[in-house]
Each structure stands twice: as structure tokens, then as C-alpha cells.
Ligand code: R1P
């Protein structure tokens with residue numbers, strides 16, 4: 001298909017107002033967004049939305065950059081599910097480009113997967129990053145022989161406490177006996193490998209002491225993944241226009257080296273997804289009263 005022409009180098013839009021990477025425009029995204037990394041997870045969770053009324057379709061747009069946007073309703077409330085992909089730049093596109101085409105305050109929940117750090121949490125545990133998130137990034141200057149450490153660990157950034165509390169309650173109800181729900185501090189890393197302290201011989205990663213360093217600095221660390229920190233960071237600098245929280249399903253147990261059986265993932269994702277969609281339905285946003293995102297007309 002022919003590519004549309006975009007104008008405005010500062011914030012590119014096509015003639016209909018579509019944003020450059022997500023490929024959606026005003027009216028196609030709501031104030032309540034569930035962001036997930038994986039496109040299969042997004043499609044599966046879109047199946048949990050209300051059935052479209054009277055021949056209407058669930059809105060779905062897939063962009064050539066790999067974002068999938070589904071917009072419908074959950075329990076009557078307009079909601080959007082986005083497959084974000086992986087890493088901080090992808091989360092940056094999702095938050096900034098949706099913010100540009102939605103009026104009023106926005107709530108973001110992330111449902112991710114993660115590595116579990118504390119030895120007591122088995123694979124399948126769902127952890128809410130209710131105590132915030134830090135960022136772990138590889139420092140390239142260390143490999144240019146500058147006198148700096150090879151990994152930098154940031155200060156924590158908090159999440160929205162109310163959104164997290166609703167998420168914990170909803171997750172406990174929906175997960176039931178299927179899995180444990182915990183809360184903790186998350187670390188988002190700029191690699192699945194080096195900055196998550198995975199060991200390998202192919203690269204000179206200098207990360208043998210990284211896990212101990214992380215736990216030494218933040219003993220309450222529960223999870224390692226790749227996007228939550230940036231979601232919280234953008235919410236923090238959004239002048240109050242974005243609130244955010246995040247949960248993740250533990251696929252990898254980093255102490256025991258256990259990895260989850262693939263057959264368990266779909267049900268865990270669906271139950272956690274149901275919980276986080278209900279969380280977004282329940283959360284109150286500033287513009288709800290004036291016909292904002294919960295207007296069901
Ligand atoms: C790595 O496997 C990916 O899984 C986690 C990490 O944050 C990273 O994006 O989350 P998602 O399953 O949501 O992608």
C-alpha cells in the first residue's frame with residue numbers, strides 16, 4: 001500500500017491526523033489503555049472485551065512498526081489494548097503518540113512478563129510493581145575504557161498508588177488458586193541479556209556482579225523486565241495527565257533458573273488481563289464526569 005505523506009517534523013501527522021508510528025488517529029484510542037508486549041497476548045485479551053453491539057466491529061489497526069491497537073468496551077467502558085513490543089523506545093511511542101490524540105487524563109496499565117528475582121516466588125507468580133521501578137542500563141563508556149561502571153542503576157520512580165491497589169485486589173480475585181500475587185519494586189533493563197545479568201561468552205558483558213549489586217542496592221527488588229520504568233517515568237513528567245501502574249507474570253525464576261512451561265501462559269495472561277481490564281474500568285479519571293472516557297453514549 002502507498003505510504004501516506006506526513007507533515008510537521010516536530011510531531012509528524014498524516015492528513016487525517018494519524019500519528020507516525022502507531023498509525024491511529026483521534027477517536028481510535030481511549031483514555032484507558034492496557035499495554036502488553038506481545039501481539040498474541042493483545043489479540044487474546046481483545047477477546048475479553050464486550051461483544052461489539054449491532055454489527056459494530058471491534059476497532060483494530062496494525063501499524064507497519066508492529067503496534068496493534070484494539071479499541072472497544074469493557075463492562076460498557078471504552079478501553080484500548082495495545083501490543084507495544086519490547087523496550088523503552090517502544091513504550092515511548094505508545095505513551096507519547098496516544099497522549100497526542102486523546103483528550104483528558106489517561107490511565108495506563110501494563111501487563112508484561114518478567115524474570116522473578118526472589119527465590120520464594122515460583123514461575124507463574126504475578127507481581128505488581130507497586131513499589132515503583134528502577135532502570136538498569138549498560139554504560140557504553142565503560143567499554144571505551146572510561147573510568148565508569150559498566151552498568152548504571154537509577155533511582156526508583158513510583159507508580160500511581162490507587163491504580164496499583166485496584167490492580168492488586170482485582171488480580172487476587174481473578175488469579176484465585178492459579179497463581180500467587182505479590183507486590184514489589186521492579187527493575188526495567190535495556191537488554192534481556194546483559195543488563196538483566198544473564199551470563200554468556202559471546203560478548204564481554206562484565207556483568208558477573210550485577211545481580212548482587214542490584215540486590216545490594218535494592219533488597220526489595222522482585223522483578224526484571226524492560227518497559228515499566230519508562231511508563232512510570234513518562235507518567236511522572238506528564239503534568240498529571242497520565243497515571244500508570246504495571247504487573248508482570250513471572251516466566252523466569254532467576255535464582256533456580258526455572259522457566260515456565262509454555263502450556264501455562266495463555267490462562268495466566270487471560271486471568272491477569274481480565275483483572276487489569278477491570279482495574280482500568282474501576283479507576284477514576286479527572287474527566288470522567290464531563291463525558292470523558294467512561295461516557296457510554
Ligand atoms: C522480553 O522477553 C520481553 O518480555 C517482557 C519484557 O519486558 C520484554 O518486553 O515483557 P512483555 O512480555 O510484555 O514483552
Ligand code: URA
Nearest residue numbers: 113114115225226252
Ligand atoms: N522478560 C524479561 O525481560 N526478563 C525475563 O527474565 C523474562 C521476561
